[in-house]
Amino acid sequence: MTSDKANPEALSALDRPNSYIGRTVPRPNLDRLMQGRGLYVSDVELPRMAHVVFLRSPHAHARIISIDASAAKQMPGVIAVVSGRELSTVITPWVGVLSHLKGLKSAPQSAIAVDRVCWQGEAVAAVVAASRAQAEDAAEHVLVKYEGLHAVTDMRTALDPATPVIHASLGDNLAFERIHDAGAVDQAFAESDEVVDAEFVFGRHTGVTLEPRAVVADWNVAEARLTIYQGTQAPHMVQNIAALHLGLKESQVRVVCKDVGGSFGIKVHIYADEMATYALSKLLRRPVKFVADRVESFNTDIHARDHRCKGKIGVKRDGTITAFEIDDLTGIGPYSMYPRTSAIEANQVVNLVGGPYVTGNYRARARVVFQNKNVMCQYRAVGHPIACSVTEGLVDLAAMKIGLDPLEIRRRNLIADNAYPCASPSGLRFEQLSHHAALAKLVQMMDYDALRAEQAALRVKNVHRGIGIASFIEVTNPSAAFYGVGGAKISSQDGVAVRLDAQGSVICQTSITEQGQGSESLTAQIVGSVLGVSMDRVRVILGDTDNTPYGGGTWASRGAGIGGEAALQATKVLRKNILDIAAAILQSTPGELDIVNNAVVKVADGAPRIDLSELARIVYFRPDTLPPGVQPELMATRHFVPREYPFAFTNGVQASWLELDTDTGFVKLLKHWVVEDCGTIINPQLVDEQIRGGVVQGLGAALFEKCVYDERGQLTNANMADYLVPMSGEMPDIDVGHVVSPTLESELGAKGAGEAGTAGAAAAVTNAVNDALKPFGAIVTEIPLTPQVILTALGRI
Amino acid sequence: MKASAFAYARATSVENALDLLSVHGEAAKLLSGGQSLLPAMNLRLIAPELLVDVSQLVELRGIVVKEGVVTIGALTRHADLLKSPEIAAHAPLLMDAVAHVAHPAIRNRGTIGGSLAHADPASELPACMLTLGATIIARGPSGERRIAANEFFVGIYETALTPQELLVAVELPVTPINSTHFFHEFARRHGDYAIVGLAAQASVKDGGFADLRLGFFAVGDRPLLANSASKLVDVVITSAVLTEAASALDDELDPLEDQQATPAMRRLLAKVLLTRCVFALLARPDLCAGVSA
Known part of the structure; x- marks a missing residue:
């Protein structure tokens, strides 16, 4: 690991002896989960609990003529059959727009369809019964009469005048359009030696979490309170929205989020069926x-990607990239998702294309259209894989055109490591990135020259291997610029409360959430390190709006960078408070004391002076022995939000080495490398596995995953x-390396790492496939790269 | 999803199972390994009124080699086949094929009888039965019936079995000592159903084929024992001969379209498999390059 800490002399709270920061330590929740003692929503059983099954539309677009539930209501175990109209007395509809996405429009969406269904899978009625099986049996007896309507499915024709408008009140099927023009693009293209263009096609796919979406909603009439048990990434957001649409105060809604079996952005949205479940309980x-x-x-978890993006790049013979231009089109289903909207992905594509490179000439258009398919919204690495595939695909095409090695064109155009702070042509501000250091490290890890030699030797034997490189940037640690400024009640700040208990252990409540990525572990590592206690003394509580500070949760690679800093700052306060009391008890001064290994020690010689358990005993049980006027505060709370930069950008580069069977179109991944820079690394294993997991999801998009309509x-x-x-x-070994450029916006210096793997994997693979295809003069710019796609490009079928 | 309500009976003997089948007819379904039946029920694609569980009929499980015949009980699991010394010695093609059947968890429960009776055109074992010249033994109300493999598979999920019959065993001739085999399938991921697959058995003599049986799967509504194999027997194999055989194979195929491949792609892959099979069995790398698939 390369460490570029700005000021290594100054010891921060993180560099203390026995620090857990930068160490691979086992996750505290591991035993619980491995022993099957986790508590997922499916495990929650409450007295009088009923199960709901949603009858879902078999049509992509249809008018609901009638719903006859009389037979279903007679079925065994059935408690109620509820239509959209009946439920609308309890819950109000919503519109998924944000004010900072200018012009974004959408239509009101109901918890259960009223009068009309707009995608295959939209709920038409809720069947509530004593068991899921009974509800499914009864659902088969609900008779719904539909009148089929024209289904708008092809995004390419969604805006044609001849295509019916899905929501008449909106006037057309255009949800959002963004145009961006920076520098002098036309002039740059005119002055280029070569201009290359291509259309990049991205399949619609989804997150496929191991644990599906799940909710238990419990309306307690006596308390007038709704408790929602839900696998969500953002409990306070759910609290806000459930209250808003059920006509409750937020104080009347508690959201409890215990263990979650994977989320990847799937569980950060508000789904109609979840809203319906809250309403049904009420x-x-x-x-x-x-x-x-x-x-x-598959039919209702948000889908993602599904973009068609035309791209153009200008290049000079010396390899200088002169300009990028894109025209992106995406279809998002019939509604913009609530509350984060479905325009963010296209907006991100505009933001991110060309991001790693020096050129200031950039023009972009993105259009987001409605269609009668499942809703689309933010999924891991929102927009990044598209922007990265387009950018890196164009860079490789340009390099190919002028006969330059893919590494060399990147060396000549990536923003220099000493050029920061600076901004991208789309206006993104970069604090400190490390493209060149990352690329150099990648080249060394993969032994680039040896691979090229191997590739050449095998080509003679009719074995076709390819190398693909993809540099990328990643949005992490989002400030209020992401959602808050657009009017969404989605907090960008997070809070942590730490307190010393009566035996010298620490209880830490944090507003970030855990879905398997290690939020609990990183929080305990920070608290233990900063305070000077062992991790087994730190108990972390997350996922409960009644019992944690207010905050955003875990999404957009923000948990470590924002929640981690709040934990650090809160623990620093607790530490100071403890040392103040210790000084009073020991008739010393705080400056002479430190906390090491669960005890207050003397800085000068490290000699133990008082155990934390003893200090706690005195504070809680014998405060009468403390000097007059001393009021101990063994609980501290701090909140944090980045203020200087809207996002803490990270960067990295990936490489793929693969073999292409040109007779069959099958791709075999041989090896994958990632070098990334997420700033301070709290737990190397958690970061590496986040990267690997992200890469695998990116490889899924590259080769396999597609929702076929x-x-x-x-x-x-x-x-x-x-x-x-x-x-x-099918997965290759994935080697991960790091460059470390901490953000100076926090003392912790951590940026996010959750999406880097997904951001660049597909681009690296596509570039590698095209590298392998080079002798055949074929180029592929569509993912997933199925055998069918590759054989078609090769002209074999 | 949950299956619709159904009745369940655990058969105590083959006779008991047959009795239940004759009483309930098409309303009953036989449960052996459950690896295809139960997912279909949970998706409510089928809703049998009665499941007749034959999985405990130990007499239907096991492999016996006697007088040049390998007899495999219908309830023999894929995992049993994979670790059977008898199969390794006398039907090694089957061992190679089973390694491609799904994943260990499925192979631990799935049975050969279940797989053959299910007759998925993309599954491995039906094609192997054709290639190996198997006889399928069924028992019904009127006694035992022996059905040649090439008459057993009649369409997608369709066999010559009647609703009152129980597949009890398959018989394979012991593979001759000088015989050799080839098994390969193209699947998007390990363990997936094949896009196209080939189970081949051959006798090689003087650099050519004295006998060649090519059992293709996922190339139509049932496994195909390719007649075009005859074009490669008792001739000097050249690129031209192979191209002609590939062309003849093309005429025999009637591939379906699905999520993974168009008919054109299946035709191409079948011909690639044919070429690679011949190349592998004859150890003739020169043939691979010269053939236009």
Whole structure:
């Protein structure tokens, strides 16, 4: 690991003896989860709890003529069958727009469809019964009469005048358009030696969390309080929105989020069926459980990507990139998702294209259109894989055109490591990136020259291997600029409260959440290190709006950078408070004392002076022995939000080495490398595995994953046999390296690492496939790179 | 999702199972390993009224080699086949094929009888039965029936079995000592159903084929024992001969379109498999380059 700490002499709270920072330590929740003692929403069983099954539309677009639930209501175990109209008395509809995305429009969406269904899978009625099986049986007896409407499915024709408008009140099917023009693009293209263009196509895919979306909503009439048990990334956001649409105060809603089996952005949104479950509990005055099954997960969990992006790059013979231009089109389903909206991904594409490079000439248009398919929204690495694939694909095409090595064109155009702070042509501000250091490290890790030699030797034997490189930037630690400024009640700050208990252990409440990525571990590592106690003495509480400070949660690679800094600052205060009391007890001064290994010690010789448990005993049980006027505060709370930079950008570079069977179109991944710079690394293993997991999701998009819709808007592969997720057998070894440029905006210096892997993996693979295809003069710019796509490009079928 | 309500009976003997089948007819479904049946029920694609669980009929499980015949009980699991010394010695093609069947968890429960009776055109074992010239033994109300493999598979998920019959065993001739085999399939991921697959058995003599049986799967609505194999037997194999055989194979195929491949892609892959099979069995790398698939 290369460390570029700005000021290594000054010891921060993190560099203390026995610090856990930068160490791979086991996650505190591991035993609980490995022993099957986790508590997922499915495990929650409450007295009088009922189960809801949603009857879902088989049509992509249809008018609901009638719903006859009389037979279903007679079925065994059935408690209620509720239509959208009936539920609308309890819960109000919503519109997924944000004011900072100018012009973004959407139509009101209801918890259960009223009068009209707009995608195959939209809920038409809720069947509530004593068990899920009984509800499914009854659902088969609800008779719904539909009148089919024209389904708008092809995003390319969604804006044609001949195409019906999905929401008449909106006037057209355009949800959002953004145009950006920086520098002098036309002039730059005119002065280029070569201009290359291509259309990049990205399949629609989804997150496929191991644990599906799940909710238990429990309306307690006596307390007039709703408790929502939900696997969510953002409990306070859920609290705000549930209260808003059920006509409650936020204090009347508690959101409890225990263990979550993967989220990846899937569980950071507000879904209609989840809203319906809250409302059903209120309507029926009993706990109601909804657990999505795998088929409805495919049909209703947000989809992502599905972009067609035309790109253009200008280059001079010496390799200088002169300009980028893109025209991006994406279809988001019939509604903009609530509350984060479905315009963010396209907006990110505009923001991020060309981001790693020096050129200031950049023009972009992005259009977001409605269609009668499942809703689309933010999924891991929002917009990044598209921007990275387009940018890096264009850079490679330009290099190919002028006969320059892909490494060399990047060396000549990546922003210099000493050029910071600076801004991208789309206006993103970079504090400190390390593209060149990362690239140099990557080249060394993969032994680039040896691979090129191997590639050449094998080509003679008709074995076609390819190398693909992809530099990228990643948005992390978002400030209020992401959502707050647009009017969404999604907090960008996080809070942490730490307190010393009566035996000298620490209880830490944090507003970030844990979905498997290690939030609990990193928080305990920071608290233990800063305070000077062992990690086993730190208990972390997360995911409960009644019992944690107010905050955003875990999404957009923000947990470590924002929640971690809040933990650091809160613990510093607690530490100071403890040392003040210790000084009073020991008739010393705080400056002469330190906390090491769970005890207050003398700085001068490290000699133990008083154990924390003894200090706590005195504070809590014998305060009468303390000097007059001393009031101990063994609990401290701090909040943090980045203020200087809207986002803490990170950077990195990935490489793929693969073999292409040119007879069959099959791709075999041989090896993958990532070098990334997320600033301070708290737990190297957690970071490396985040990167690897992200890469695997990116490889899934590159080779396998696609939601296949037919022209009538039917999702035709909504099961785990036909929707191909990446599996271990096809995954290569993934080597991860780091460059460390801490952000100076926090004392911790951590930026995010959750999305870097996903951001660049598909671009690296696509570039490698095109490298392998070079002798055949074929180029592929569509993912997933199925054998069918590759054989077609090769002209073999 | 949950299956619709169904009745369940655990058969105590083959006779008991047959009795239950004759009483309930098409309303009943046989449960052996459950690896295809139960997912279909949970998706509510099928809703049998009665499951007749034959999985405990130990007499239907096991492998016996006698007088040049390998008899495999219908309830023999894929995992049993994979570790059977008898299969390794006398039907090694089957061992290679089973390694491609799904994943260990599925191979631990799935049975050969279940797989053959299910007759998924993309699964491995039906094609192996054709290649190996198997006889499928069924028992019904009127006694035992022996069905040649090439008459057993009649369409997608369709076999010559009647609703009253129970597949009890398969018989394979012991593979001759000088015989050699080839098994390969193209699947998007390890363990997926094949896009196209080939199970081949051959006798090689003087650098050519004295006998060649090519069992293709996922190239139509049922496994295909390719007649075009005859074009490669008792001739000197050249690129031209191979191209002609590939062309003849093309005429025999009737591939379906699905999520993974168009018919054109299946045709191409089948011909690539043919070429690679011949190349591997004859150890003739020169052939690979010269053939236009």
